[in-house]
Amino acid sequence: MDDIITLDYGxxxxxxxxxxxxxxxxxxxxxxxxxxGDGALLPGGLAFSTDSxxxxxxxxxxxxxxxxxxxxxxxxxxxCGAEPKYLSLALIIEEGLPTGTLRRVIASASAAAREAGVQxxxxxxxxxxxxxxxxxxxxxxxxxxxxxxxxSPKAMRPGDAVILSGAAGDHGAAVMLARGDLxxxxxxxxxxxxxxxxRALLDSGAAVRVLxxxxxxxxxxxxxxxxxxxxxxxxxxxxxxxxxxxxxxACALLGLDPLYAANEGKLLAVDSPETEQAALAALxxxxxxxxxxxxxxxTEGGRVILRTPNGGSRVLRKLSGAQLPRIC
Amino acid sequence: MDDIITLDYGxxxxxxxxxxxxxxxxxxxxxxxxxxGDGALLPGGLAFSTDSxxxxxxxxxxxxxxxxxxxxxxxxxxxCGAEPKYLSLALIIEEGLPTGTLRRVIASASAAAREAGVQxxxxxxxxxxxxxxxxxxxxxxxxxxxxxxxxSPKAMRPGDAVILSGAAGDHGAAVMLARGDLxxxxxxxxxxxxxxxxRALLDSGAAVRVLxxxxxxxxxxxxxxxxxxxxxxxxxxxxxxxxxxxxxxACALLGLDPLYAANEGKLLAVDSPETEQAALAALxxxxxxxxxxxxxxxTEGGRVILRTPNGGSRVLRKLSGAQLPRIC
Numbered sequence: 001m002d003d004i005i006t007l008d009y010g011x012x013x014x015x016x017x018x019x020x021x022x023x024x025x026x027x028x029x030x031x032x033x034x035x036x037g038d039g040a041l042l043p044g045g046l047a048f049s050t051d052s053x054x055x056x057x058x059x060x061x062x063x064x065x066x067x068x069x070x071x072x073x074x075x076x077x078x079x080c081g082a083e084p085k086y087l088s089l090a091l092i093i094e095e096g097l098p099t100g101t102l103r104r105v106i107a108s109a110s111a112a113a114r115e116a117g118v119q120x121x122x123x124x125x126x127x128x129x130x131x132x133x134x135x136x137x138x139x140x141x142x143x144x145x146x147x148x149x150x151x152s153p154k155a156m157r158p159g160d161a162v163i164l165s166g167a168a169g170d171h172g173a174a175v176m177l178a179r180g181d182l183x184x185x186x187x188x189x190x191x192x193x194x195x196x197x198x199r200a201l202l203d204s205g206a207a208v209r210v211l212x213x214x215x216x217x218x219x220x221x222x223x224x225x226x227x228x229x230x231x232x233x234x235x236x237x238x239x240x241x242x243x244x245x246x247x248x249x250a251c252a253l254l255g256l257d258p259l260y261a262a263n264e265g266k267l268l269a270v271d272s273p274e275t276e277q278a279a280l281a282a283l284x285x286x287x288x289x290x291x292x293x294x295x296x297x298x299t300e301g302g303r304v305i306l307r308t309p310n311g312g313s314r315v316l317r318k319l320s321g322a323q324l325p326r327i328c
Numbered sequence: 329m330d331d332i333i334t335l336d337y338g339x340x341x342x343x344x345x346x347x348x349x350x351x352x353x354x355x356x357x358x359x360x361x362x363x364x365g366d367g368a369l370l371p372g373g374l375a376f377s378t379d380s381x382x383x384x385x386x387x388x389x390x391x392x393x394x395x396x397x398x399x400x401x402x403x404x405x406x407x408c409g410a411e412p413k414y415l416s417l418a419l420i421i422e423e424g425l426p427t428g429t430l431r432r433v434i435a436s437a438s439a440a441a442r443e444a445g446v447q448x449x450x451x452x453x454x455x456x457x458x459x460x461x462x463x464x465x466x467x468x469x470x471x472x473x474x475x476x477x478x479x480s481p482k483a484m485r486p487g488d489a490v491i492l493s494g495a496a497g498d499h500g501a502a503v504m505l506a507r508g509d510l511x512x513x514x515x516x517x518x519x520x521x522x523x524x525x526x527r528a529l530l531d532s533g534a535a536v537r538v539l540x541x542x543x544x545x546x547x548x549x550x551x552x553x554x555x556x557x558x559x560x561x562x563x564x565x566x567x568x569x570x571x572x573x574x575x576x577x578a579c580a581l582l583g584l585d586p587l588y589a590a591n592e593g594k595l596l597a598v599d600s601p602e603t604e605q606a607a608l609a610a611l612x613x614x615x616x617x618x619x620x621x622x623x624x625x626x627t628e629g630g631r632v633i634l635r636t637p638n639g640g641s642r643v644l645r646k647l648s649g650a651q652l653p654r655i656c
Binding site: 001002003004005006007008009010011016019020023024027028030032033039040042046048049050051052053054085086088089090091092093094095096097098099100102103106107109110113119120121122123124125126127128129131132133134137139141143325326 | 329330352360368370376414417421422423427431435438448450454459461462469
C-alpha cells in the first residue's frame with residue numbers, strides 16, 4: 001500500500017481490494033468477513049451488511065443520498081439471498097447544511113424504506129464543523145433473513161449464463177452529469193430497491209449460482225470479482241449488454257466506460273444454462289427487470305473477456321483508479 | 329428547528345432531541361425506533377444499534393477512534409440487556425490520511441473487538457477528497473442477542489437507587505485536553521467495552537430497571553432522558569458522584585462540568601432498593617466497576633435535582649449546546 005490514502009482506495013476497484021486484503025482482513029479475519037460477499041451471513045440465518053454514502057451532489061436526477069442509503073443496503077442484503085428487514089441510519093451532517101435539504105433527504109429515505117418493505121429501527125446523528133464534511137454523509141446497516149442460502153461465486157460452473165437485469169451505467173452517468181450543467185436531467189439514476197426482483201428471480205426455481213449488484217466499479221469490476229473468487233472466467237458479448245443511448249453518449253462525452261460506471265438498481269446473476277430462460281422470464285416480468293439480458297457465459301479460463309460487436313476483444317480488469325469518485 | 333444545522337444539533341442534548349423528534353421520528357416512526365433506547369429490540373430476541381464516530385483528534389490518551397467505534401456500539405448493545413455478537417465497521421477516510429494512522433486505528437479496533445468478544449463481520453470503505461472530512465470517520469453497527477429483556481426507564485419506581493459504575497467525565501476531559509498541549513497524558517479516556525460488567529451486574533440477580541452509558545451529554549443528560557421517559561425525577565447527592573481529582577481540575581480549567589462530559593466506559597443503572605447492595609457488590613467486583621457508587625434516588629417529581637455538598641441544589645437539564653463537540 002502507498003504511504004497515504006488516495007481517492008483510488010475508495011474507488012471500489014483494485015486499490016480498495018488491496019486495502020481490504022492487506023489491512024482489514026488480517027486485523028479482523030473470520031469466516032463471515034473472509035467470504036467478502038455484499039453482506040455477512042451469520043449463524044441463525046441472518047444476513048448483515050453496511051455501507052456509507054458520500055455521494056456528491058446530495059440530490060441528483062432519479063434520487064438523492066437518502067434513497068441511495070436505503071436502497072444500497074437493502075440491495076446488499078437481497079444479493080445475499082436475504083429478505084431485508086431492519087435498517088439503521090446514521091447521519092454525519094456538516095455544520096451549515098440547510099434543514100430543508102435534510103428534511104427532503106429524510107423524506108426520500110422514508111419513502112424508499114416503505115417501498116422496500118424495511119423498517120428503520122435505530123440511528124445516530126453527528127454534526128461536524130464546516131469544512132470537515134460535505135453537507136451530509138449517511139451510513140446504513142441492515143439485517144435480513146436468509147431465504148435462499150448458498151449463493152456464492154464458488155457455485156459458478158463453465159457454461160453458466162451471466163445475466164444483467166437492465167441497462168448499465170445510469171447511476172454513475174447521472175451523478176457525474178449532475179455535477180455540471182451538461183445534459184442534466186436527461187439521464188436518471190437507476191437507484192431502486194431490488195428485494196422484489198430478487199424474490200421473483202429466486203422463487204422462479206431458476207438455479208441461480210450468485211447475485212451481486214454492480215455498484216462502485218460497475219459491471220466489469222463485479223464480474224472480475226466473480227472470476228477472482230471462483231477461479232473461472234467469463235466471455236461477454238458486448239453487443240448484448242444493454243446500455244441506454246443517452247448513457248452511452250454521456251459516457252463518451254465524460255470519457256467514461258459504461259461497464260465501469262456505477263449502478264444502483266441493477267443486479268448481475270449467474271445462472272445454470274438449464275434454467276436461464278426461466279430466470280430471464282422471471283426478471284422481465286418485473287418492472288425493474290424488463291430489459292434483463294444474457295450478456296455472456298462462464299468459461300474455464302480465469303479472465304473476463306469482452307467480445308466487441310466489431311469482432312475485437314479485450315480483457316476486463318477491476319477498475320484501477322477513481323474513475324468515478326463519490327458516486328455512492 | 330433552525331433553518332440550518334449547527335453544531336448544537338450534534339451535541340447529544342436538547343437540539344439533538346429536537347432533530348430526532350421533529351424530523352426523524354415522524355419520517356420513520358415504528359415501535360422499535362420510538363422506544364429510543366441505545367439500540368432497537370427486534371422480534372426474535374435481537375438487539376441492533378449503530379453509532380458514527382467523528383472524534384478529533386483521532387488518537388488520544390486511553391484510546392483512539394478505532395477502539396471507541398468498537399466499544400461504543402458494544403456498549404449500546406450491552407445497555408439493551410444484549411450480549412454483543414457481531415459488528416459492522418465502515419470507514420470514511422479523508423484523502424491524505426497516513427496509511428500508518430489507519431493501520432494503528434484498525435489494530436486498535438481489532439484488539440477492542442477481541443477484548444469485547446465480538447466479531448467484525450462486514451464493512452465498507454469510502455474515501456473523500458481533502459477538505460471534505462477530518463482524517464477518518466468510522467461507523468459501527470452491531471447485532472446482539474437479548475439476554476435480559478425488559479430494561480426500560482418506564483420500569484423505574486420512586487425510591488430506586490441511581491448507580492454510576494465509576495468516575496464521571498474522563499473521556500470528555502481527555503479528548504478536550506488532547507486538542508492542546510495542556511496537561512496532556514494526565515487524564516486517560518475511560519473507553520472500554522462494558523459487556524462483562526453488564527453481565528456481572530445482571531447475573532447477580534439485582535432488580536435492574538434500566539441501563540444506559542452516559543456518552544455525549546454525560547451523566548446529567550442521560551439522567552434527564554431517564555426522567556423524561558419515565559415521568560419521574562431524581563435527587564442526586566453531589567458529594568457521592570465519583571469524579572477524579574485530575575478530571576475535576578481539567579474541567580474547571582476548560583470551563584466544563586464533569587457531569588456533562590462524555591464517558592465511554594461507564595454505565596448508569598437504576599436498581600430496586602432491595603437489591604442495590606447486591607448490584608453495587610457485583611459492579612465493584614469487576615475491574616471496570618471498582619468505583620461504583622449510589623449517586624442518588626428516583627423521586628416522584630419530574631425533575632433531576634443535584635444536591636451539592638455545601639447544602640445548595642440545582643436542577644439539571646439536558647445539555648443545551650455543543651459543550652463538547654466531536655468527542656465521540
